[in-house]
Amino acid sequence: MTDQDIAALLPLKTAVFHLLLTLAPGQLHGYAIMQGVREASSGLVDLKTGPFYRHLKWLLEAGLVEEVDRPEQIDPRRGAHYGLTSTGRRVLAAEGRRLSALLSLTRRLGVI
């Protein structure tokens, strides 16, 4: 995926961004990702099951997230485990850079 392709995906929806962020430290199963999003955003992003899986499906199809092997000790009823792909990491980083650029601009203009 070229940098141009990645730029075309930006900006990411808040929920999608948080979803990718939650996966950044490591692989998780679906419900754990949802919990992670809620905790990391201090409840600001209340991701419901339905929309969460819609986003997840898109991320899988776009190749930003992939299904990975489940660790032995985890109950299989929890569903599949997911992790970031390298593209996913690049998109996440690009979005992070975009936001940080916006933030510094805001600061420079004395807005905050």
Place this chain on the structure above:
Amino acid sequence: MSRLAHRLVRVLLRLYPEDFRARFGSGVAFALEEEYRAARARGALALVAFWITTSWDTCREGLRERVTTRPEMGPPHTTTIGAPREREAAEMIRLTIREFWLALRRMTKRPTFAVAGIVTLGLGIGAATAIFSVLYTVILRPLSYGDPERLVLVSHKSDQIDLGMPTGGYFEYTSRSKTLAELAMYTESTTTFPIDDEPRELGLIRTTVNLFDVLEVGAARGRAFTAEDGVEGAAPVTVISYGFWQRMYGGDPDVIGRPVVDGSRLTVIGVMPEGFEFVRPKASVVFGTPFEAPDLFFPLVIRESEARFGNFMYQGIGRLSDEATVEDAKTELRRLMRDAADHYPGGHTRESLDEGHYEANVETLKDAVVGDVSDVLWILMGTVSIVLLIAATNVANLFVLRAESMRKELAIRTALGASRRSVTRWFLADGLMLSTLGGTLGLAIASFGTRSVLLLAPGDLPRIDDLRLDPALVGFALGVSVLSGVLFGLVPVLRNRNLDSGPLTMGGHRTTTDADSPRRARESLVVAQVAFALILLVGSGLLLRTFASLRGVDPGFGNPNVITFKLALDGNQFDGELGRAQFMVEVTDRVGRLPGVTHTGFSADLPVDGNEWSDAIATPDNIPEPGALGDNVLRVFAGARYLKAIGAEVVRGREIEALDFADFPRVAVVNEAFAAERWPREDPIGQQIAQWYDGQDPQGDIWYTVVGVVGDIRERSLIRKPEPTVYLPTVFLPESDFAMFVTSQTLLVATAGPPHDIIAAVRDEIRAMDAQVLVDGVQTLDQLRASSMQEVTFAMVLMILSAAAALLLGIVGIYGTVAYTVGQRTREFGVRIALGATAGDVRGLVLRQGSAIGLTGIVIGLAGAVLVTRVLQALLFGVSAVDLPTYGVVAVGLLLLVVGAGLIPAQRATRVDPVRAISSDF
């Protein structure tokens, strides 16, 4: 997690398409279950919130997932990338859901409007669906045989009498007809038989072996009949029904090839399939009591050498050959019938056929089965359609009223740029929302209604046992709902065509009332309602009067406390005919000595049960010519003291007594009509009569001496006038062809107190005499009378219910219209009162409006009723279809109600405060 919650989650998951479920199903389920657990920990309210949001969420996402099955190419927030058609579909679904959501919110803001509309529509749709399901089950549903449209009933008729098939006709048509591919012939009879020591009446069919081939139905187990089974001297075999197999053998698969009961020569060779019903028209002749579903089938063996064209006691069912129509077959059989008289002598001749206007008749099996009841059902269908129409008009009226009260709002919306399309969509959503809810309520009413119909329906309504809410009917109800919803939505849109004229319509307050044309439209709707209500009320009134006249009919027997017991005398313990007669005489005596019993008697036939035979009756000076069949009169096989037991009046001489049965009795009783016809100027007592069969020897031992004359009794049914009738001593026929069929006799017990109290004592007495005799058919004469009126009762109850619904809806309609107009004219009334009009003036003004609407509706309704009630003619008894008192009472009563409906709004109009009314506009 509770099992129910678990299951609910599984159900919700099904909203997603399958590939999505395969991929994410366990993850989604786990997440939902975790959230459920968390919600449960927070309490009941959180749990409710969880289910609502989760259901909504899953519905939306599942739907979206189904619409956009192909992967989206862009990120979820963009609208630029992606397959445009799918995006459009998703957008449309979103908009539609939103539109309905808004409609629901508008509805909750005006709960009265919503409840009135939903209940009105629900009643209408519910009633129509319930009746339509009866109509569908009984009439429209095809028979469950192979190619059922080609099945025909082959019968005969002479001067207005319906006849079955003679043996000669069967052989003639089978061998020479080209229009019939095949023809089967059968007879019906009953016998009483113990199952688990309980006497059960079994229905038997004796049929030519090809019956199942004609119907194109095979046995589920074992085999159906083959040609060998119908050959003389073949081993006796039987095919049993699925129901009998279950009841008698508990569904034992080994029953095939075994005797019916141990030690019997009769072998079971086959079991019919579970759903098989032998649908057939009411047989012209049944040996025993008519029955709905047969239990056993036997091969009918007839020798062609003995066939003749007379005695039409069989039923013929045929299958048309490929190209032939019913008319072709009728024409051909009418021609063949006259040849049959030549080919099979001993019965009718060509001349006697012509003389009696005999004709072969062919009709489709379905017409033959449902012909009698279809009229009644179509009338009912018409009735409930009217109710549905009234309901729909009322709801349409509600929408019109509401649209008008929203003119200002609409005008503002249009002025602010709402397109005509969006306004239309808005109204359509309202209409569909309301009609869908109404339809749902209607389905609930219908499912309750069909169950009530089953309880009410006459026992002989064919195929009614299969009545249930068919998917096709649910479709019917939903179709009606959607259609009416679209109409309701469109009415206000069409009514507000001038919306585009924008601000002009904003000037809501005109000086007098609203424009004339909407008012007229609304009023004509109410006029129609009043007219429909009147038609239904007149119909109910006529049926009510029919019911009353039937109750008032003097059947010719008066004893109210009579109970009957049917005794099966087919055991081997009886010494022939005389033994059976002696047994009945003795039972009658012994039961007669029980305390509380006033009279006892016995008989083979019962009054008003429609199960009588006609015979040619000869007198010595009126013996039919050889070959002629003589005049048929009703013949009742009576036992000892039958007339006294039912409370009939013996006007001359005596009735048949127990002593007569000491030997073969040679005495008879005739009714007054018969005596007046045969012996207008002579004393009937001492005259000779005989049952006449062609070829009998008048010198032989055939004559009965008339010993008494009885008042006329309605033997056939309450509706049929008494006809000339002879009462012959009942025969027990042990050795004849149909020995197994005519072995039941009915014991009649008249009591001083309530007849039901005596049942146990009578049963004990019979058991004490002979424990093997089975007792069945315990019912009172009153029950017998009631069942004779069942068809009228059924139609009457349904029509009264529809009329009540129509009346209620009509009055609500009038009230609504008048009240609405009063509201619109508040300012006018204020001005009038300010100018000196009295309360009486204003009240009169309002009442006049209501009465004018009512009167117009009543006049139109009266004209309609004259036309419509004509179809009821067949059901009416003792009252004319244009019965003036009924019309008068209904018209006046309805007028009073209509005026009454206007009273409340009229009263309100008189209380208008002129100052506030006039100033409220500014």
